[in-house]
Amino acid sequence: MVAAIPSAFSNRSSRALIPAVLLAVGVLLLPFVRPDRPFELFNWDLVALNKATWLAWLLFTSSAVLSVLSWLRLPMLARGYALIGISSGVSITVFAWLASTSSYFGFGALAALVCLLLVLGVGLSETGLIQSDPFIASSIVLCGIFVTLFIAFPLFVVLRESIIVNGAFTLKKMAETLSSPLFMVLENKFTPRSETTIVFGIATAGAVLGFGLMFLRKARVQLLLGTTLAGGVLGFIVGAGVFGRGAFATSLYLALIVAPTTVFFGLIFAILEQRCRAAWVRRILSIVGILPMITPPFVLAFALENWFGAQGLITNRVFGVDTNYFKGVTGVAIAQILAFTPIAYLTLRGSVQGLNPALEEAAQTMRSNPWMVFTKITLPLLRPGLAAAFLLTVIESLADFSNPILLGGDRSFLATEVYLALTGRYDPNEASVYGAVLLVLVLTILGLQRAWLGNTSFVTVTGKPGSGNFSMLPRWLENTLQGVLGFWGLLVAMLYGSVFYGSFVKIWGVNGEFTLQHYIDFSGTGLEVLARTAQVALVSAIVATLLGFLIAYLVTRQQFFGRSILETTSMLSFATPGTVMGVAYVIAFNVGPWLLTGTFIVLVLALVFRNMPASIRSVMAGLSQIDKALDEASTLLRAPSSTTLARVLVPLLIPQLLSGIVFAFVRGMTAISQIIFLVSPGNLLATVLMLSWLEQGNLGRAAAMSTVMILGLLGMILLLFAFSKRFSRNGTGLEGIG
Amino acid sequence: MNQTAVPVRLENIVKRFGAVTAVETVSLELPAGKLVTLLGPSGCGKTTILRMVAGLERPTEGKIFFGSDDVTQLPAYLRDVTMMFQSYALFPHMNVFENIAYGLRVTKRPNDEIRERVAGVVAQVGLQNLEQRAVQALSGGQQQRVALARSLIMQPRVLLFDEPLSNLDAKLRKRVREEIRELQQKLGITSLYVTHDQEEAMAISDLVVVMKSGIIEQKGAPRELYQAPVTRFVADFIGRANFLSGTYNGSSATVGNYSFAFAQPIQHGNVTVMVRPESLRVAKDGIGLEGKMHSVAFLGTTTEYTVDTAAGQLEGVMAGDAPLLAKVGEPVRVQFANEGVYLIQA
Numbered sequence A: 001m002v003a004a005i006p007s008a009f010s011n012r013s014s015r016a017l018i019p020a021v022l023l024a025v026g027v028l029l030l031p032f033v034r035p036d037r038p039f040e041l042f043n044w045d046l047v048a049l050n051k052a053t054w055l056a057w058l059l060f061t062s063s064a065v066l067s068v069l070s071w072l073r074l075p076m077l078a079r080g081y082a083l084i085g086i087s088s089g090v091s092i093t094v095f096a097w098l099a100s101t102s103s104y105f106g107f108g109a110l111a112a113l114v115c116l117l118l119v120l121g122v123g124l125s126e127t128g129l130i131q132s133d134p135f136i137a138s139s140i141v142l143c144g145i146f147v148t149l150f151i152a153f154p155l156f157v158v159l160r161e162s163i164i165v166n167g168a169f170t171l172k173k174m175a176e177t178l179s180s181p182l183f184m185v186l187e188n189k190f191t192p193r194s195e196t197t198i199v200f201g202i203a204t205a206g207a208v209l210g211f212g213l214m215f216l217r218k219a220r221v222q223l224l225l226g227t228t229l230a231g232g233v234l235g236f237i238v239g240a241g242v243f244g245r246g247a248f249a250t251s252l253y254l255a256l257i258v259a260p261t262t263v264f265f266g267l268i269f270a271i272l273e274q275r276c277r278a279a280w281v282r283r284i285l286s287i288v289g290i291l292p293m294i295t296p297p298f299v300l301a302f303a304l305e306n307w308f309g310a311q312g313l314i315t316n317r318v319f320g321v322d323t324n325y326f327k328g329v330t331g332v333a334i335a336q337i338l339a340f341t342p343i344a345y346l347t348l349r350g351s352v353q354g355l356n357p358a359l360e361e362a363a364q365t366m367r368s369n370p371w372m373v374f375t376k377i378t379l380p381l382l383r384p385g386l387a388a389a390f391l392l393t394v395i396e397s398l399a400d401f402s403n404p405i406l407l408g409g410d411r412s413f414l415a416t417e418v419y420l421a422l423t424g425r426y427d428p429n430e431a432s433v434y435g436a437v438l439l440v441l442v443l444t445i446l447g448l449q450r451a452w453l454g455n456t457s458f459v460t461v462t463g464k465p466g467s468g469n470f471s472m473l474p475r476w477l478e479n480t481l482q483g484v485l486g487f488w489g490l491l492v493a494m495l496y497g498s499v500f501y502g503s504f505v506k507i508w509g510v511n512g513e514f515t516l517q518h519y520i521d522f523s524g525t526g527l528e529v530l531a532r533t534a535q536v537a538l539v540s541a542i543v544a545t546l547l548g549f550l551i552a553y554l555v556t557r558q559q560f561f562g563r564s565i566l567e568t569t570s571m572l573s574f575a576t577p578g579t580v581m582g583v584a585y586v587i588a589f590n591v592g593p594w595l596l597t598g599t600f601i602v603l604v605l606a607l608v609f610r611n612m613p614a615s616i617r618s619v620m621a622g623l624s625q626i627d628k629a630l631d632e633a634s635t636l637l638r639a640p641s642s643t644t645l646a647r648v649l650v651p652l653l654i655p656q657l658l659s660g661i662v663f664a665f666v667r668g669m670t671a672i673s674q675i676i677f678l679v680s681p682g683n684l685l686a687t688v689l690m691l692s693w694l695e696q697g698n699l700g701r702a703a704a705m706s707t708v709m710i711l712g713l714l715g716m717i718l719l720l721f722a723f724s725k726r727f728s729r730n731g732t733g734l735e736g737i738g
Numbered sequence B: 001m002n003q004t005a006v007p008v009r010l011e012n013i014v015k016r017f018g019a020v021t022a023v024e025t026v027s028l029e030l031p032a033g034k035l036v037t038l039l040g041p042s043g044c045g046k047t048t049i050l051r052m053v054a055g056l057e058r059p060t061e062g063k064i065f066f067g068s069d070d071v072t073q074l075p076a077y078l079r080d081v082t083m084m085f086q087s088y089a090l091f092p093h094m095n096v097f098e099n100i101a102y103g104l105r106v107t108k109r110p111n112d113e114i115r116e117r118v119a120g121v122v123a124q125v126g127l128q129n130l131e132q133r134a135v136q137a138l139s140g141g142q143q144q145r146v147a148l149a150r151s152l153i154m155q156p157r158v159l160l161f162d163e164p165l166s167n168l169d170a171k172l173r174k175r176v177r178e179e180i181r182e183l184q185q186k187l188g189i190t191s192l193y194v195t196h197d198q199e200e201a202m203a204i205s206d207l208v209v210v211m212k213s214g215i216i217e218q219k220g221a222p223r224e225l226y227q228a229p230v231t232r233f234v235a236d237f238i239g240r241a242n243f244l245s246g247t248y249n250g251s252s253a254t255v256g257n258y259s260f261a262f263a264q265p266i267q268h269g270n271v272t273v274m275v276r277p278e279s280l281r282v283a284k285d286g287i288g289l290e291g292k293m294h295s296v297a298f299l300g301t302t303t304e305y306t307v308d309t310a311a312g313q314l315e316g317v318m319a320g321d322a323p324l325l326a327k328v329g330e331p332v333r334v335q336f337a338n339e340g341v342y343l344i345q346a
């Protein structure tokens, strides 16, 4: 009794039916264009029939034709080509109409284009041009278009602006900017010594060190050259950072301090969470690790200065020193380490929890001591996670502009120069040059990371279920790490305490009288803006996570033409500092059919494409630990890809997805660099409002707002984490946390 | 015997991965309801063929038929083929019942039917009372059975096995392979089985296909391959063999000083004579290849020995209780029995 199955020859109706029908509905009911920036939900005057009658009829006709084609049981190949032809022809027509009439697209046009693209995807699948099922093919098409439009295109605009000034190609702007002392200067005219010599001396020492270390280990020539070069470059960065000046030197030096430190702390926390006997550690970790992330970065910087700055509570009041030491790289580095360690921790957490204890047990039974197990088994398995965390923090550090702007003192940083060039010097071309430099830097680091990881696959979760438990840390190590965590907790508590305190006293640091006035002042506009921000952040978090999940899945689990392009392009926005992306969106989406600036949607999009790469990374790391045979088993049990996703991969990746959403939401709430250019009066966001209050001297009100925000986000995160722990597969010991 | 079982036919299948040619023009027919084994050394393309039948890879050239249906372009999830993976590929977030029921759930069968059919296969593979267990809490053998049950419940047109036993210990492997064989014969599902263990292949198959670097060397029933290997590779891969160079004149073959009557349709002239170890006969004198006893090892049921001859060292096996005719170092004459000797074109 073998069930009747469709054979290769039996013709099926097409999956294109639903988008084909929706096409007509969307065109009929939704406003096709906008008269102005805001999107309207419904206005009879703006629907296609009243705006572009012939286009509307074209769309209705094609919808009808496509529906009939899809509904009938026709030969797949021929119908596939028909679907491709009609959908691409009509969507090009729609686009051409929008562009030629300079209309701003509305929901109707958007719906029409999306439906047509879905049909195109189904067609590509039916013809076998994309050898996957219709769901996958449509996803590929849609993701490809989104990524091109909202990542590649704006970045292209930035690069264009850096070499095309007033419509003409020129390298003058580039040369001018790069040779400016704001960019980099080694020599200090006011000192008798030669800084240039010192810097190159340090670089040489670095190169010699790199060579020597590898030479002693008898490395291959290639590796030897690599480490020598790396030593030289690192030496130069350190030298230039310490003795030189300028944004380039300073930003690199900063990243070099911040990234390894944060990854180190992040790893400590992740491992402590998994292998520590004391339950309090996990409880503290779940709060402490998260706190700095849920705070707009400048608030932390402000609090830091309050304690350690020139007039700081500890530096000045307790020790009586009046030093500016804190202003500059030191202060920024401390603020960034505090702010980014949680990011590293969250990134590593997934990988650490995905480890298979059996591997370590196996190594132990082969008489490896714990240190060897850690360095030979655990660390190599964590390499994808470590690399992701490192890259993430390097980029965060390079891209961060609010800490440098508050604590940077007289040093200039790349991200701040982007910002200052645009908002201070009103020079979008100079801003674009800085943007291009940042881009190249981050891409270089990305390339190095690739070289390090290679194509190694790290399948440790196979369908053969692992069992066993992780061994606990040795006592002395556990105590040390707990000490580190304790110190961290204390520092963080101090900082937050001061914000909290500041929100309840008349004048922060001057008049300590209790008052609720700041909260009353805040609740006027503040609550409304906060709600708006939450709305933007939530929508963008969900979209970013789902889109990121889909792209990660496509890129790691499917074979198709353009796969690596999709991956690289999606990761580009990751490599793009927020300020650069912000500038890019302002320039790119201010004209033509894609007018988006000044709308709610542009904020959502900016945050989506900002946060999506992080979720791509975390899902990829998760997926790389799920044996591909699981997908294949599901497929052979007659599940189409969409079902495999829903029933196998999503459930297995729930911890990653949940943390992805939380992460994206929090970043959305606290983001500033990418949206400071994009906010508009109707769409003001919390961080921008807070920063303006700080600048106006309304410290208490800003403190009140951040207190509300911090507590709200904290509650939400704890809730979601409690939830995600229930789903975590490696749940031993995590279940018990109250 | 299953009336609806279909034969599977591969026609001139080629598969390339970039510059690597994994499978080179393979044509093969799996008879309906039979179990065919792909046997060959690592990297010879067995898994690739299996995955093409499953639809997990598309052939670069060639066609695949299930019965008269050309399924070459049919996506995997519509092929009605199930597979047992080396790693079992059990879904770690589902219990035994849900793992087995997965395919029925996906195809939206009613709950009652699912319960009934799961109970049926659970009984078939002997997993009673374990339905609610987490799959992590099962032994390797039990996990194996869950994977088998999950495949069988779909009543697939074709059942595939990719070295399903390699994670089990030797004893269990033997038992499970017998169970698989029994079930497969009872259900009559056309099956393709991949292994690089020749003993496993011989024990389980109706037809064995020996592969070497992407091409088929020989296919046949296990006994046929053993008795009449067409290449030295096959003879060597299936069981043990001695290879001697000799000549053939149509009625007798000669190796060194030893001529023996032999008839086989093969070109006259130089040949390679393949002799199975159990086909050697050792005598003190008389006609036979001249040699000297080199070593003797008593292994219980059998005794293994080697003889040095001018044509090279020969390995022999005889029953453990058979009387030993010569001691180590003594000169002997070696003759060949009628079976277990085969000429291969030199």
Ligand SMILES: Nc1ncnc2c1ncn2[C@@H]1O[C@H](COP(=O)(O)OP(=O)(O)OP(=O)(O)O)[C@@H](O)[C@H]1O
Binding pocket: B017, B020, B021, B022, B040, B041, B042, B043, B044, B045, B046, B047, B048, B049, B196
């Ligand atoms: N996805 C792939 N990309 C590139 N080369 C591949 C791919 N899959 C298989 N190959 C190559 O094709 C050849 C055949 O591989 P296949 O997995 O079929 O071998 P096999 O006979 O199953 O070996 P084993 O017994 O080790 O499993 C090998 O050389 C392998 O490296």
Ligand SMILES: [Mg+2]
Binding pocket: B046, B047, B048
């Ligand atoms: Mg294989």
